[in-house]
Amino acid sequence: MQSSSIKEPEFTARPDYLPLHRAWFGPEEENEIIDTLRSGWITTGPKTKKFEEDFKNFCGAKHCVALNSCTAALHLAYAALDLGPGDEMITSPMTFAATANAAVHLGAKPVFADIMPETLNIHPDEIEKKISNKTKAVTVVHYIGQPCKMDEIKQIAGSKNIAVIQDAAHATESEYKGRKIGSICDMSAYSFYATKNITCGEGGALTVNRDDLIDKIRILSLHGMSKDAWKRYAKDGYAHYEILYPGYKYNMFDIQASLVMHQLKKIEKFWALRKQFVEKYNDGFKDIEQIKTLKIMPDIKHAYHLYSIILKTEMLKCTRDEFLAELQKLNIGVSVHFTALHLHPYYRDTYGYRRGDFPNAEYASDRLVSLPLFPMMNAEDVEYSVSAVTHLIKKYKK
Ligand SMILES: Cc1ncc(COP(=O)(O)O)c(C=O)c1O
Structure with a gap:
């Protein structure tokens, strides 16, 4: 047995700081940024559209809208469902504020359901207990990248016609039962924030598997302007647009796409x-x-x-x-x-x-x-x- 007079040896701190996270960029991202700057087209354009295609394919989703954050993606997903005053949205308390804040912005009430101690993911039974006749959506958060119990959750929500949205901010690569999570739900919100698995500093995407929602989401993401308004200054001539909704300014732009398109390859x-x-x-x-x-x-x-x-x-x-x-x-x-x-x-x-x-x-x-x-x-x-x-x-x- 160790005598109480013997002290634990002191631990020597390393001289340099080991950060929690550091993004990894290479010459591919650097060259692409320069190419974009020299191209004359720096806002939403061909590189953003290319990234949307690539990310959609990576996620196994039908559609993808590239955005300036995951928060924007969550807000658009809730807006597409017409979440509003009098509605409730069930989510996990073990999440970042954005998951619930975005519902609050639309006037809906976030209702929390407790988590499973082994994974810290939302517990399907707790979701079931919190469902009321006001529940319009359940937002699952795949905590640190581990998918929630999606079969159980989709069954509980589906039986009551409640939409399931995935906050996939941590879960870009995640799969559930052999399928990329972007392929298993109507809408999934991804983050490319500075600390995320792939990044462009600030950025996000919403993948969508519902044909009836995609046009509305695209339109809402850019001021509510009619389809393809991002092309209005392109060389094939000025295009008039109409405002169809009081939309948001959530579009990803080509400088961001220049980074994240190469991050996706890595x-x-x-x-x-x-x-x-x-x-x-x-x-x-x-x-x-x-x-x-x-x-x-x-x-x-x-x-x-x-x-x-x-x-x-x-x-x-x-x-x-x-x-x-x-x-x-x-x-x-x-x-x-x-x-x-x-x-x-x-x-x-x-x-x-x-x-x-x-x-x-x-x-x-x-x-x-x-x-x-x-x-x-x-x-x-x-x-x-x-x-x-x-x-x-x-x-x-x-
Ligand atoms: C679980 C979760 N949801 C949403 C977000 C918001 O992501 P963004 O900063 O891209 O809006 C974060 C960011 O850290 C997060 O951790």
Whole structure:
């Protein structure tokens, strides 16, 4: 047994900062940007249209509208369904604000349903309990890239004529039962934000499998102007347009497309690297009882967007936030995905949500730690992260 007078050896912080994420661009993106700048066409144009085709094919969807964010994609999906005052939209509290904010913008009420503790994905039974005669949509969030239980969710929602939308911000590469998730639902919203699996800084896309909604979505995405208005300044002559709806300004433009079109070509290479790092992390933490790693379900392809662990703080003499601060001091970039949305002041005060409403989401929300995960890191970076976390667990265990 170790004598209490023997101190744990000090852990030496690495000199350079290991960020939570770093985007990987190469000469392909750089050359494409220059080509776009020199082409004279910088807004929505041929490169955006080419990316829409490529992304649609990648996702196995019928249509794709390239946009300036996933938030825009969610807003358009809700608007296409005419979500509005008096309507309810069910979603997970373990998500980023945009999933619910976009419904609030249209006057609808977000109703949360608790999650499954093993994956932090929305629980189908909890969705069923929250359905009312006002429910118009269910938005699933594939937490950190692991698909939700889609058969069960589609069955529950479908039997009551409720639309299922996928917030696929984390789930570009995800598959469910051998199919890309973009092929299994009417509408799926993707993100190309700076930290996402493929990026153009800010960007997004909505894939659509309903022919009756696609024209409306395209029109709404560009001020409500009649079809193909993006071409109005093209060389084949000025085209008049009509305003059909009070639409939004959500179009992706060719500078963004120049980046993300090449990122898409590298998506499998990036994915394979992140997968390898996730496996290394899981292996590093497998014998630490104070850490819970998330379960990976059978029959799915995980997108490995983020690496999140749950710190069992009931077994530690420090809080999660103290743990985060210690990791920062050791030069490791950390984050929390997410603080449960119903605990944020707007949602708490506007809809009366409070602590105790969603126990599984709250348990995770108080304990989650995201560690660095990006394709440009290397095995030594993962080893460093694992050993820093292990050192802190030893330091703080009860
Ligand atoms: C689950 C989820 N949904 C939506 C979004 C919004 O994405 P964007 O920044 O592209 O609007 C994010 C962004 O981080 C997210 O994590």
